[in-house]
Amino acid sequence: MAATETNLVTVTFDGRELQVAPGTPLVVAAAEVGIEIPVFCYEPRLGPPIGACRMCLVEVEIGGRAMPKLQAACTMTTQDGMVVRTAATSAPAKEGQDAVLEFLLLNHPLDCPVCDKGGECPLQDLTFRYGPGTSRMTIPKRTYEKPLPISPSVLIDRERCILCYRCTRFSSDVAEDGELVARERGARSVIATFEERPYVGAFSGNVTELCPVGALLPTPYRFKARPWEIVNVPTVCTGCAVGCNTWVTLREGKAERVISRNHPEVDEGWLCDRGRFARHEPLVERLAEPLIRDSSGLHPATWEEATRSTAQRLRHVSALKGAGAVAIVTGGNLTNEEAYGWAAIARSVGARTASGPVAAAGEWERLDPYAARIDDLDRSDLIVVIGDADVADRAGVVDLRIRKARRAGAHLAIVSAGGTILERDAGSFVAAPAGSAAAIVAALAGAGAAPAGVDLADLGARLAVASHPVLVVTDPIAIALIEQLAHTLRLHERGGVLPMPRGANERGARLAGLSGGGDAVLAGLESGEIRAVVLVGLDPTAEWPEAERWHMALAQADHVVTVSAFVNSAVSWSHIVLPQTVDHEREGTVTNLEGRIQRLRPVTKGPSGRSDLVAIAAIAEVLGVPVAPTPAKVYATLAADLTVPLSWSQLNGRAPLPSRGREARAPKKVAAPKAPPAPAAGRFVLVAPRPLFAGPAVERTAALAHQRAPWVMLNHADADALGVAEHDVISVTHAGGTHTGPLRISRRLVAGAVRINWAGAPATGDATVVRS
Amino acid sequence: MSDSLHDAIQAEIAKYPDRRSAILAALRLAQAKYRWLSPEAFEEVSRCIDLPVAQCVAVASFYDMYFLEPVGEHVVEVCTNVSCALVGAADVVAAFEMELGCSLGSTSADGKVTLRPVECLGGCGWGPVVSIDHRYHEHFTADDVKPVVAGLRTSEGGH
């Protein structure tokens, strides 16, 4: 708050005087003197207050004159000399509050004993604390069919709804998907979607936490637990590189629910549906014990056998074939401590490493002098998003933060092939050929020409004058190019670049010593130079480009060790398989896209009962390199190398992000990228960035099936030319396979492109499009 | 996609700083074209104005003047709000129901006339007020019903 001592005003709440900035909502000011004014609809994260529920009624006197009616303390703000009396000291306020509660409960079923919200329900709590003890309601209450699915992951009980509009405000004003609305009017109002179709927004689950009653509840948690038999464990989501802070609800040894643990600098209390609902279940599909291959196939082995054999093979290969004959590859699905352990192993056997598919697209540290924090978006006046992938697909809730900044006045400029969810309300949208992100970045940096027909003059002019521009490149292009642009724009002095790594802990893995790219490893495998490879939490044949080549290359390797939670296709090429733990089972730290180190806490035990770090330490021990089997110890070693060493205990609660040096060095010169080839006649350019809802956990989660439902998007002119209409079922055949789904028509997707939410191995190139 | 509707909606959008403000007009244009707002009509409006389809429905279902169900050739709307109710709107409704053979909120069997209740039409001093194909009739009584219905049954659709 910018208020200085001099422009504070004096307000009295129930006789307690307070100096406060003018214009503060009364509910907030009252809290400062320890007075609770009960609220249902007030939620500053949803935008300006709307005064819908009237729970916060108070008596107000200004300049000695009483306002004629009770006032809503959420919409009314502080003025000098205001005297506020809450229900605690004012009979009219008390009467008003009682009446409001009675009114809110008029049609409420009061079925708390069978309601999942019971025990953690604001309506229940506030009724108990403030409400009249009895009801005068004798006539039958309005009833609805219940519960109804709002989507496969959210249920609605309309009888319980108090029409506070938190959920619809989230949908229209935060996620801006506008899918959840209040239909009808007055007493007939119901919260609904269009034609009862599922609410498919990537952030829909947040409404279950916003709803102050048991009207919107998460389907997977239905009848799973009561609040007095659960423990909420603080940890961090590793669904993507944002690292949203979460509580995982533990009941009788099972992780039953994920809810937000608001870190204002990271997630502001939002989660995406992937982080909230994706589960590594059923446990029966998990790899529970190590496997070793003999001539007849893979067979269970003890941990001792499997780790020893892994170590011996790596040592053997490196002794026989020399340095560089072993590779350790991850996609970022591991902790910093695990990465440190693997890196120590890699050093001892002279292994090559990789933390992402393409070396040039993973050099995140190049951006360090220009790196923006997530909350830099709040301060930005210009946000530039370049790339065909949606921000939500790369970095979940950062999408919400960009929207918030745009609503607060930042200019949002998007350069993309179009058809993303972020572009609809953008301040400016520049349509660019699919796959041209690298060329655009180079052109803006003055290191190449813009693709034909793309006018970047307006964007260039905005970038030149913005005081706090934030640059986001969603497509995996060479980091050196982004560095060049950041340097040209002097983003170490104003604003910055927000890195968009693909793997949740790709940055951490690099810092801990697993740098490098999968492209070099693939080439090494193909040439026969690399004879042994360890795949840590990664199936390159499903998650990385060049899936076919990876298949062939892995089949040729002498030793493939897979560390995985599930059976995947890489397992079929593996000689040794080590079960991996997943998010809720891990202890350690992860580094998010900003470089913020956050702590993961184990909520449950994996089916193998062994921590990954213990297994890594066992391998390292055979190789004669010391790796402590405890995360805290490994972290201490790691932290010693940080510019600002944070201790293990400093990572408790909400992890800070110390500011870093911003000395820019001269960027590496890179050749201007080639433009992607135009497709052959009658074919379309494929736009298929990996969706947020992809990967083994998402695939196994029934509550997310609707989010993965395939769709196909075409430009309206192309659709007309093909004679196809919205919802027609369309098949798109490309090098990686065939994708079939209902058509979405876009006016912004560039002509000649087809966008699909393909969750298989990343596909590029061209495609044929037919009605099926 | 019917481009005349698209163009007409664009012309409305051009009148406002924010396309959201054109939603009422866009819905009115779609209703004028299709006579009622079907799910398909909502989807078309949503595409033309580039707003989520659910928000189009939310707005349309708030106001009485949008038809969310098919209507007959003519639409008779009886104000049943307080002022009109006090001076006999219920009798007018009963007379219409009798004459049309359908209940309030439905359409006569021959598909000619839809009878709907509406909220205050702003003619409270001259109640009961009945709107027939969007033309207001004041001091309407049960006795007026018979000739009006006879006229509607024989004339072409007019709203």
Ligand code: SF4
């Ligand atoms: S469903 Fe919940 S959040 Fe939505 S309006 Fe009803 S009570 Fe409020």
Ligand code: SF4
């Ligand atoms: S945005 Fe990323 S970190 Fe946050 S909940 Fe979603 S997947 Fe998890």
Ligand code: FES
């Ligand atoms: S909290 Fe003030 S009206 Fe709802």
Ligand code: FES
């Ligand atoms: S109450 Fe009928 S016109 Fe106002």
